[in-house]
Amino acid sequence: MLKVFWFRKDLRLKDNKTLLEFIDSVGVDDSFLFLYIKNKNSYKYFGEKRIAFLHECIFELGIELEKNKLKLNVLSGSSEEIFRNLINKFGKTEVFAGRQIEPFCISRDNKNKKLLEENSGRLNLIEDINMVPFNESVKDNGTPYTVFTPFKNKFLRILSPVHYAESKVNLSKLNRKNELQLNNNFDFESEYKKFDKSGFLKGGRSNAVVLLNYFFKSKIKNYAVDRDFPAIEGTSLLSAHLHFGTISIRECFRAYKEAAKDTKGTDEIYKWREELIWREFYYSITYHFPHVINSAFKKDYDKVKWNYDKRMFKLWCEGKTGFPIVDAGMRQLNKEGWMHNRVRMIVAMFLTKDLLIDWRWGEKYFAEKLIDLDFSSNNGGWQWSASTGCDAQPYFRIFNPYLQSKKYDSDGIYIKRYVPELTNVKTKYIHNPSEMPAAEQSACGVIIGNDYPAPIVNHSEVSKIAIETFKNIKNKP
Ligand SMILES: Cc1cc2nc3c(=O)[nH]c(=O)nc-3n(C[C@H](O)[C@H](O)[C@H](O)COP(=O)(O)OP(=O)(O)OC[C@H]3O[C@@H](n4cnc5c(N)ncnc54)[C@H](O)[C@@H]3O)c2cc1C
Structure with a gap:
């Protein structure tokens, strides 16, 4: 069977839940490959600076895989078209990807799921964008929260080290002889040259790690106050990295826990934790109330x-x-x-x-x-x-x-x-x-x-x- 790891909003090798499950699932007789799909349609909604950032993330991810003697296959086209071709060429295909919750992603994934299943394969979607799973961060009666403070209280009440433990990825478990390498139909570097690279942030995991370390070394002390003053660069600047998953939310939370230990959990540090919880809150809103995509919540x-x-x-x-x-x-x-x-x-x-x-x-x-x-x-x-x-x-x-x-x-x-x-x-x-x-x-x-x-x-x-x-x-x- 062919096993495919599809990178989406988890552009990293470290602390990647989906990757961990993927590696565990690859059997001795299975062939496998790593895939990133560049879909022209979704690019047209985004600004050039964001696309440049994304390219930097993918480029660095490719290098990281290369260091591990693996290849990132980058294909341009619709995911359905690409999976259909893979099925035609290699037969039964099982795909692993991080779960996305936006309605437009869900409808794409449903189509892929159907296609793969009709051909005796599977689509495995793993929840990795958040710390506490969506079915746990709900009221005791199972209904979703619509107000932040009770959501936060429940979140903190149930949060345990299991939720932010590292998913330790061991790529050496994969037998390189079984890796399939496709011909990339997309030239990343020449494409990258076309985009506006004057954005404020640089992509790639190495930059995310620098930002995280710098934040905890120099900014966290004054975060609760500085975060509100736009002339001061008082925040972590990690949002784009968290979005594209060059860094995991668990990694950020562990860094916070470590810092809180040293300072006995001062308010400043708790404030940053709260912002991470706002992120989870809004994810849970999209997940439970998809109508917000184009209409008022109320x-x-x-x-x-x-x-x-x-x-x-x-x-x-x-x-x-x-x-x-x-x-x-x-x-x-x-x-x-x-x-x-x-x-x-x-x-x-x-x-x-x-x-x-x-x-x-x-x-x-x-x-x-x-x-x-x-x-x-x-x-x-x-x-x-x-x-x-x-x-x-x-x-x-x-x-x-x-x-x-x-x-x-x-x-x-x-x-x-x-x-x-x-x-x-x-x-x-x-x-x-x-x-x-x-x-x-x-x-x-x-x-x-x-x-x-x-x-x-x-x-x-x-x-x-x-x-x-x-x-x-x-x-x-
Ligand atoms: C109108 C509006 C639009 C916004 N659009 C986005 C967006 O498209 N993408 C985005 O990531 N954030 C968005 N935010 C939230 C917030 O402005 C950014 O997350 C924050 O400025 C990112 O800076 P930072 O990484 O330095 O945050 P920090 O202050 O260091 O916070 C750490 C992390 O917590 C999360 N976070 C912080 N504040 C919020 C918040 N209010 N809501 C949800 N998560 C938060 C982010 O992931 C952030 O990286 C928006 C806020 C407003 C008012």
Whole structure:
């Protein structure tokens, strides 16, 4: 029988549950191969910086396999087409892959499962993206949580070392003579050259390990405070690596446990643990409530009369709203394929409450730009900000972008980094340059409406409209 290991969101050899099961299943008479499938269709939704990052991950994975005298076969095409060819050529085929929970992945996997089973093979999907399995992180009566704090409490109550133990992979168990090496129909290096490599993050497991070590050496001490200040690089920057699985969630959690041991578990460290649990929470939401893929978690909020003003949306996308903190965030996203978490919340709240634009437009724009795009965290973050989601920000609590800016970027360091035309604006005016008197504008060389836009909306007026819009929905039968 042919056994295939299909790398998807677990681009690593270390601490890989699926790989462990795969190796254990390969019998002496079985042939085997390692596969990555490059599907053109799924690439078209993502930004170039993310694809460059992904290529770096795959490239390094190939090298790691080579060091173990194994080959990563990279094939371009649809998975169904590729498995059909493998079955035709080699007969019965059993595939191992990490389980994905997004509805579009599930429907692809169902088709592959059917194809393999019809030909006496199998598709084994192993849960590896999360620590606590989805069927365990539920209420005692078996129903899923929809609010974060009880989810977290249950999660911590049942979490045991079994959930974060390393899946120790031993590649030397595989008999190299039984390995099949295919002709890659895809030239990775020349493809990679085409993409924009100016992203903020570099892919590949070696970079993930550097980030993890650096975080625990230098950042964790101040994480609880620093994490909210976008001018400070106070967070781990591991999200894209966690998404593509160059590092496992268990590895991150073990690092946290180790650090917590030394510092007797200070609050700072607990805070990081909480962020990892948010990730698991949003995964569990997608898993149990797949309707969130294109509709509000709270179905009532699908009745919101969103604004579909393309001109306003474009100004938001380009970072030309006249709200410096929003513009800085959007320009960071466009330039680096990354945005600080606090600013993600601010720009998302601004789009959905100040501009009343459909959160799905914002979600899609993020998906096209973010290197760390993860369907569940992105959807969860957007629905939280739009107040349409589970455990979301209540609709009447709208971020004031000026106050957020004053609180989290008081000296405007972050703003000036991404909105350079405001470099000479005094700190007093940096959060709302339109308040500068004419003489001040001339003195610092920033004429509002000319060098920098006037605010495209009046925040206090539009937030009242947003509250009314949402209140009406709540009151509708
Ligand atoms: C509108 C919006 C969209 C978002 N889109 C994404 C996305 O596409 N992909 C993504 O990974 N995160 C997303 N987030 C969550 C968060 O912004 C990022 O995970 C975080 O900024 C990544 O930085 P870090 O790795 O340095 O995080 P750290 O602060 O070091 O946190 C450690 C890890 O915990 C997880 N995490 C942290 N915060 C959250 C959160 N709020 N929700 C879920 N998981 C979290 C991430 O995996 C992160 O790497 C979004 C948030 C908002 C408000």
